[in-house]
Amino acid sequence: MKPRKHYVLLLCVLFCSGMAEALEPISTTIAVSMAAALTGILASYQNIFYYFHECCRQEWISFNKTGLQTDLDEKLFGQHIASRIVLKAVNGFMNNENPKKPLVLSLHGWTGTGKNFVSKLIAENVYKEGMHSSFVHLFTSTLHFPHPSQIATYKSQLQQWIKGNISNCERSLFIFDEMDKMHPGLIDSIKPYLDYYDKLDGVSYRKSIFIFLSNAGGESIVETALDFWRAGRDREEMELKDLETSLSLSVFNNNKSGFYRTSLIDKNLVDFFVPFLPLEYKHIIQCTKAEMKARGLEPDQNVANKVAKDLVYFPKFDRVFSVKGCKTIDSKLDYYA
Numbered sequence: 001m002k003p004r005k006h007y008v009l010l011l012c013v014l015f016c017s018g019m020a021e022a023l024e025p026i027s028t029t030i031a032v033s034m035a036a037a038l039t040g041i042l043a044s045y046q047n048i049f050y051y052f053h054e055c056c057r058q059e060w061i062s063f064n065k066t067g068l069q070t071d072l073d074e075k076l077f078g079q080h081i082a083s084r085i086v087l088k089a090v091n092g093f094m095n096n097e098n099p100k101k102p103l104v105l106s107l108h109g110w111t112g113t114g115k116n117f118v119s120k121l122i123a124e125n126v127y128k129e130g131m132h133s134s135f136v137h138l139f140t141s142t143l144h145f146p147h148p149s150q151i152a153t154y155k156s157q158l159q160q161w162i163k164g165n166i167s168n169c170e171r172s173l174f175i176f177d178e179m180d181k182m183h184p185g186l187i188d189s190i191k192p193y194l195d196y197y198d199k200l201d202g203v204s205y206r207k208s209i210f211i212f213l214s215n216a217g218g219e220s221i222v223e224t225a226l227d228f229w230r231a232g233r234d235r236e237e238m239e240l241k242d243l244e245t246s247l248s249l250s251v252f253n254n255n256k257s258g259f260y261r262t263s264l265i266d267k268n269l270v271d272f273f274v275p276f277l278p279l280e281y282k283h284i285i286q287c288t289k290a291e292m293k294a295r296g297l298e299p300d301q302n303v304a305n306k307v308a309k310d311l312v313y314f315p316k317f318d319r320v321f322s323v324k325g326c327k328t329i330d331s332k333l334d335y336y337a
């Protein structure tokens, strides 16, 4: 028997469920005097509670704008458009006490360009526990929804998960990876949660964030980037408007994307389509140096050159963009560093 454990549990229930706020005034008085009586015994456990038990409160969930800005500036390379949109979108949303709908971001681009990385940065600058937070949920199509024949089961499961998790904490984050491998019907099943509803069955979804990741639309982004390169124009001159229309069209009309003909796009429920540009040699160098630094090594230009030269670039003759972005740098670095 460990009665101490029960006190901690009681505190968790009181603080986490927000019950303390919901109590009637009279019972609040009782609760306060009870709490006062217990304070002596429990003082140390309160601290333990606040520090060690994650709950759906400001102590654990609050947006750090400086943090996200610094991370995007220092750790993400070659993505001036994505950086700008993500910072603005998340900042605007998190500072709005009464958003009309959840924030829905759709991140597009070829593999290795930083889509997963950016969702991780968002999680880390909103949740103290980052990707380990119990309020951050990552779904990978090939892992969570692998069999097309079970689509009906997945649909109801996914709806229950989202509803359950948001009832638990309205500041929840859902990340859907490999959207291009997802059955198009599946994503439509969560459409009501992304819409402009005040509440559905008593649950408000408006403070949650949904992030979709996919390679779909990657070709149209690459084409635009190549056009700029061939015209001798600076990559940094590229703007969202150069990409946005062709991106959303190609995603919507691509029968291999999880968004094929989805009403999410039809109904404008995606707030931002965020394009990730293909990476050039110089970005591979930057990624490699950053990775060396992260490993506690001195960033070394020679090693970075070796790693960057080892990757495959396209188009065939011009060799402008890295085929796998910064993705395989890890293993190359093991070899050269």
Ligand SMILES: *[C@@H]1O[C@H](CO)[C@@H](O)[C@H](O)[C@H]1NC(C)=O
Pocket (backbone or CB within 6 Å): 064, 066, 067, 068, 070
């Ligand atoms: C926000 O992020 C910055 C930069 O990473 C960091 O120095 C600062 O301590 C963070 N603030 C909070 C409240 O966590």
Ligand SMILES: *[C@@H]1O[C@H](CO)[C@@H](O)[C@H](O)[C@H]1NC(C)=O
Pocket (backbone or CB within 6 Å): 137, 138, 160, 161, 162, 163, 164, 165, 168
């Ligand atoms: C929350 O989502 C996870 C999947 O990430 C699921 O396993 C869990 O059952 C959900 N929780 C609730 C209360 O529905």
Ligand SMILES: *[C@@H]1O[C@H](CO)[C@@H](O)[C@H](O)[C@H]1NC(C)=O
Pocket (backbone or CB within 6 Å): 255, 256
């Ligand atoms: C997808 O579109 C292509 C070209 O339009 C077509 O050849 C193919 O059969 C389609 N696939 C499916 C599964 O509809």
